[in-house]
Amino acid sequence: MTLQAVLAANRFGLGARPGEITDIGRDPREWLMRQVERDVAVPQVIRALPSSAQAFEAYRELQEMRREARAEPASDNKERDPVANVRQKLAPLYLDQVAARYQVAVASTDPFRERLVHFWSNHFAVSADKALVAGLAGTLENEAIRPHLSGSFAELLLAAESHPAMILYLDNQGSIGPNSMLAQRASRRARKAERKLDINENLAREILELHTLGVNGGYTQADVTSFARVLTGWSVGGSRGPLAEGKPGVFEFRENMHEPGAQTVVGKRYSESGGAQAKAVLNDLARHPATANHVATKLVRHFVADEPPLAAVDHVAKVFRDTNGDLPSVHRAVIELPQAWEAAPRKFKTPHEFVISSFRALDFVPDKPLQIAAPFQLLGQRPYTPGSPAGWPDTAAQWDGPDALLKRIEWATQLSDRLRSRAKPLDIAAQSLGEALNERTRTAISRAASAAQGTTLLLASPEFMRR
Template identity: 35%
Template sequence: MATGSLTEFTRFGYGPAPGDRVEGTGVDPDRLLAQLSLPAPEREDGLADRLALLADQEREKQAMKAGGPKTDVAIKQLRQRAAADVQAYLWDPVLSDAGFAERLVNFWANRLTVAWRRGPVEFLMGPYRDEAIRPHIGGRFADMLAASAWHPAMMVYLDQAASVGPNSPFGQKQRKGLNENYAREFLELHTMGGVGYSQTDVTELARLFAGMRYDEEGARFDSARSEPGEKIILGQTYLNGPDEIARLVETVALRPETAESVALALARHFIADVPPADLVAGLAAAYLAGGSDLRPVYQVLLSHPSAADPGRWKVRSPHEYLAASLRALGVTPDIAGGRKVKLALSEALRTMGQQPLRAPGPDGWPEMAEGWVTAPYLAARLAWAETLAQKLGEGALPADLARFVLGDGTEGPEADTIRAASRAEQRWEGVAVLLGAPVFQRR
């Protein structure tokens, strides 16, 4: 059970759930920031276990190629772990009392996107979110950036593990060369936001990153693949090795372009598609003053007048909408998977345009309304609202439920939705009216 204002639950979380105490108005920054110190969800395994299974899978494949018996023990276990990652993605926001923390996990995982594409990435998604992102949501962005850079999931997703210095011993012998994908996205999407650097900087950064790879033991730097010589990046000179990579990551993380990009992204995610300019400036200033420490940045965000504005200026993403609707009705995994219910959550998200853990590209999922407000996606939301209401809405009192999740105002779209829900002939129909209402689809 959690306590907070409706604005805290809605703008900075995934909406209230039965048992939550919705009280007061405005935003209490300290109450939301306290969530960052709560324990993380428990998992059955981590990166080390996944890498060991991937090594086992490779050994099984090699044994079969050599004429040995066919075996699929490792790949079956990997697929089970990947399915568990999807379930965690679906249910963490629904079950957690720390909605703000869960929103931050998903925000930062989207900014530093890794998604199922090819190779072993699908088996590394959960550990990436849990070990590269989650531990750093209340710390320094520079540390999160470094953890992301060295995580095998990122190395595979953006081809860094395949990048080789062309003049390195390995590159000369195997005639391999640079892959600039990660270097490009590091500057454009992860840090500086597409300004303040040149293509030459991208190439030089790729030369510096050459040698970053991983094996069964985890991430490491392979000097045999490292490009020799100095690299000049953003006007600074770097040599080879992990210490120089760490210096580069720290330097770029603390640049004003990165501060401005991070500030705009946070304000756009939580407040409005076009956020107040003074908020963005304040976030950037706090970011630089704190050396990329994120707590002071969140403090500015939560203390700005726009944070407490009762208006719902943002369209919920499908993931947020799904979680809010499940929370409103108190749905748990046992209920959702019950024989008479069988909610197909992943399929529902797919039809709404957000298939779990499969962002369409390195720039992640859309943060603006135009990415979600299309005729097919809206039709899918209404279909989900009807399905959920038909299966689980008959036991609810529609008007009371609407007041709980929308507030008890007497005018505006919230009041209109409460009245419409209360007039439905059957309870489930009233719940469907609520869940399908435009105001419920916003935060």
């Protein structure tokens, strides 16, 4: 078991499963390359989940039931609002998405590819904390991210921004051009009580700031406003009233909401009409040098160090530019970084990474969706619920506080007690950490009072907490 095989399994992968380090063999780079150079079918457990259209339809039905319940007079024998907590009613959809995600992660024989799925899902973050997105957060990952890892960043960007979860999370379904046909009709009606029809800048701002150019990427507030006008009409089918057309829960371009005319975004004038205008802007943003640098910085931060080495960022950014954002090439460039193969572990695992790697080391995942989700919530990283569109933090400073470490140890203790009849702790340590296992940790495990205690010591060790 070479140290580089250990690094491939733990730094690039999701933590070594029993036998994985041996299977990687003497060419860990080739093992990683194989995972990004071919198309991989979406796992069956993922394909069996309800689609975004089905999840949206469930939300819409609940909302309709809620409106009907509120319209009816209350009585002593009747609950006033039987579906008041829509998020709670959608919880089974959410939990099934979470369970499938982590069942796949724990069992995956392509863990580097699976880590990339999680990375890009966090890059294009949405949150199930918003009731409208509660049943959709996992569908963005499964429908927009997974099928596009072997294509270009431009294709991935278009798929993510046009996904119903993204549009609804950032409220673009209600963004209306002030000179659009819909706004003009409303103006002619001149009802003062009606809300003003106008653009919503959320989606435009997050695309520029988080998904492409980056906060220092050279765009201005004027660019945000112009881009928001370009994105008017990007909506979701199945709304009520005059916006009821389109298949529920599927991307719908609404021409009557779109702001007509040319717009200038980041120094370029776009005169395309209709939905083609936004696609042209996204295509250019995907190939912008600032986007290459922003994406490269995030990838190097994720795989190398919290403070990304400039030379590593420059290399990945150059490959991004030279290949027009070809994702397999960009991912290969990360594998090629000498800084990514340095022995010293620089990255502290997030709760997401810690739980997955623990389950993989122990070859275990709970049976029930609620039990799968529970440790992530306990450790402060409930799946698909980042605190903002920026996604979950990717640096140690956000996750290594004393209270957070104590919770990890408590959970590791509970897990070890539950699985005490499994393999011997030193065998688990050898399978998961190989040559990276510190002699001090090995000695502590060997002197543990019980198998459960030895497993806890392994999971709580500095080597296991880092990658």
